[in-house]
Amino acid sequence: GDSVTQMEGPVTLSEEAFLTINCTYTATGYPSLFWYVQYPGEGLQLLLKATKADDKGSNKGFEATYRKETTSFHLEKGSVQVSDSAVYFCALSDGNNQGGKLIFGQGTELSVKP
Amino acid sequence: DTEVTQTPKHLVMGMTNKKSLKCEQHMGHRAMYWYKQKAKKPPELMFVYSYEKLSINESVPSRFSPECPNSSLLNLHLHALQPEDSALYLCASSQDPLGTAADTQYFGPGTRLTVL
Numbered sequence: 001g002d003s004v005t006q007m008e009g010p011v012t013l014s015e016e017a018f019l020t021i022n023c024t025y026t027a028t029g030y031p032s033l034f035w036y037v038q039y040p041g042e043g044l045q046l047l048l049k050a051t052k053a054d055d056k057g058s059n060k061g062f063e064a065t066y067r068k069e070t071t072s073f074h075l076e077k078g079s080v081q082v083s084d085s086a087v088y089f090c091a092l093s094d095g096n097n098q099g100g101k102l103i104f105g106q107g108t109e110l111s112v113k114p
Numbered sequence: 115d116t117e118v119t120q121t122p123k124h125l126v127m128g129m130t131n132k133k134s135l136k137c138e139q140h141m142g143h144r145a146m147y148w149y150k151q152k153a154k155k156p157p158e159l160m161f162v163y164s165y166e167k168l169s170i171n172e173s174v175p176s177r178f179s180p181e182c183p184n185s186s187l188l189n190l191h192l193h194a195l196q197p198e199d200s201a202l203y204l205c206a207s208s209q210d211p212l213g214t215a216a217d218t219q220y221f222g223p224g225t226r227l228t229v230l
Contacts, residue, residue: 042223043120043221043223044204046218046220051216101162104157107154
């Protein structure tokens with residue numbers, strides 16, 4: 001079945017450091033890929049998405065490119081801030097399940113120190 | 115506007131109580147979802163409603179009873195819960211009830227439930 005694998009956390013960075021959170025997926029069809037962010041005590045917020053191969057999603061300085069050849073959707077940011085401290089979830093939707101079931105990775109906790 | 119609202123924000127209940135969680139969206143979305151999330155884990159899908167009809171029940175115990183009174187509202191009725199049901203309950207909505215791959219789910223802030 002479909003699955004998403006994220007790098008394990010927690011990831012601890014200093015402010016202004018470069019961020020990469022790895023995400024790889026397994027899917028039988030042509031999935032869409034998503035990054036959601038969850039700040040402490042809050043719900044999930046859509047950070048960015050890509051719906052086809054080679055698409056780049058971007059938002060708030062974060063970017064991720066849908067790489068079909070490596071089945072990856074790695075999240076990057078050039079310069080992190082303390083306010084980026086959160087849990088990041090990679091997810092896919094393959095459209096094969098009526099109701100649009102999202103398949104989530106395990107989440108990666110990011111802590112940014114001043 | 116991509117806002118999904120949930121009430122209450124926090125809920126504490128005993129194992130014999132009956133309570134309800136409420137979710138509302140005004141984006142014209144025709145699919146709505148309930149998820150359960152334990153600390154430091156990804157959300158787990160519980161129920162999906164498409165066009166106000168239950169389309170997916172992920173083998174959730176009957177002590178959780180969903181209801182979709184109209185296209186904007188989703189309720190989750192709780193009865194005789196167990197302490198292990200304590201979690202963050204998230205509601206989400208999306209535009210396409212047939213669940214095409216490009217359909218995007220938007221989440222509410224959640225209700226943090228504690229069962230004593």
